[in-house]
Amino acid sequence: MANYPNPSRRGFLTRTALLGGALAAPAALTACSKTDDGGAATPDGKGGVLAKLKDQGFVRVAYANEAPYGYLEGSDLKGEAPTLHREIFTALGIDELRPTLSEWDGLIPGLQAGKYDVISAGMAITPERCAKALFSEPEFISPxxxxxxxxxxxxxxxxxxxxxxxxxxxxxxxxxxxxxxxxxxxxxxxxxxxxxxxxxxxxxxxxxxxxxxxxxxxxxxxxxxxxxxxxxxxxxxxxxxxxQYSPGGAVFRQGSEDLRDAFNTELKKITGDRQRFTSLLGQYGFAETEVPPAELTTATLCKG
Structure with a gap:
């Protein structure tokens, strides 16, 4: 197997710099999108996290308001990660994404604290982050x-x-x-x-x-x-x-393995179909060159 590095290229940048001036979320929208810390989805012995999310009909996602990865345009949550994740969660029987805005450095701490269920921000997969949370398989690479x-x-x-x-x-x-x-x-x-x-x-x-x-x-x-x-x-x-592949993925709280695994099953259907991948994400600048190779795995990336 090829030796894949774990470059956190996007960790080297201030994420708002990718916009040249990030889109600012209106204060009212930001307030409305936040949820209280209670009721975090955790395995409960009755089907796990995925079953709970399906029962409640929505999944709480965090974004950092940075195009083209995840941002608000008016009241619409757009970008690579929300678009891809909406497609996957719909396939899993969860029709609504409820967004929470977070500073980049607060994304994983907020996930650990139960403020949301998934990080939808195109986060780079690195060993340091793997020690704190669960990553999906790569959603994209960044040539x-x-x-x-x-x-x-x-x-x-x-x-x-x-x-x-x-x-x-x-x-x-x-x-x-x-x-x-x-x-x-x-x-x-x-x-x-x-x-x-x-x-x-x-x-x-x-x-x-x-x-x-x-x-x-x-x-x-x-x-x-x-x-x-x-x-x-x-x-x-x-x-x-x-x-240097610079892969990114969705991020889940530890203990959400059932949700992550179900997500990966649907993700593979998309990354394994180049036409579907580009049809979904082409509007955000993602082309066939960003489709992750099948042999590039999160398990390997997390080992360093």
Whole structure:
């Protein structure tokens, strides 16, 4: 079996930076979406967590208000995770998602405290997080891509081509993409640090950098508001010879194994059908390149 890393690329970023200014949930909506801590779904000897959720007719989900992973638009909960999870829970006989807004750092503590049943935020699967909660199998992977000027004048395809072209690459401050660039042999003098995604797009358009490195998911979302740019096909960078997949998944409270297992059964039907996956999530920038390979498992990722 391949040796899969556990990159928490999205842990290196402040998650709101992916929006270039996160969508803010209206105060009234935020208040309405929160539930009290009582009544947390726990195994009760009468069918477990899944049975309880089916009986009550809804599942409480947490989101961090960050596009394209999970966010409110008006009163609608949108994004990769809520869209995918709504499809799965409907198949499991639970028709309603009741959202709770959380700061990113509070997602797992809130889950442990029983404030919600599932984290629907596209959270990266890492050993540290696996020690605190249960992860689904990977919902997606996050291959890297480059934003370039329209027409791709330097004919860039990956980091090797960027090194050959001798171009300057932009990366976000504190993000792992700088390690990817250096690992590909690009001189540190050719790597420019930027503070947020829109800074990267602006640097590409002005010519201060010839490429901006980030996940294809985030760059395709960013390109919607930067029409003078384009995004290369995604690729998998390597560190020390290991491909960097950056997988994410749903998160459940420990003791919810029955819910997690049922969720995984329905998830596999979607990730095993590329057309269905892209039909559901294409609107958020997820393409076939984000479909997790069948051999990539959470058990392996959690071991580190």
């Amino acid at each position: 890297t891509a480059m934003m370039v000027k329209k027409g791709n004048p330097d004919n860039l395809t990956d980091l090797a081509s960027a090194k050959t072209a001798g171009i300057t690459i932009g990366v976000m401050a504190g993000a792992v993409e700088a390690d990817y660039a250096e690992g590909a042999g690009i001189d540190s003098g050719k790597i420019k640090t930027l503070q947020k995604p829109q800074d990267g797009a602006d640097a590409v358009k002005s010519g201060r950098v010839q490429a901006f490195l980030l996940t294809g998911i985030s760059l395709r979302w960013l390109a919607k508001t930067n029409p003078d740019t384009q995004v290369t096909d995604p690729f998998l960078p390597e560190l020390d010879g290991v491909k």
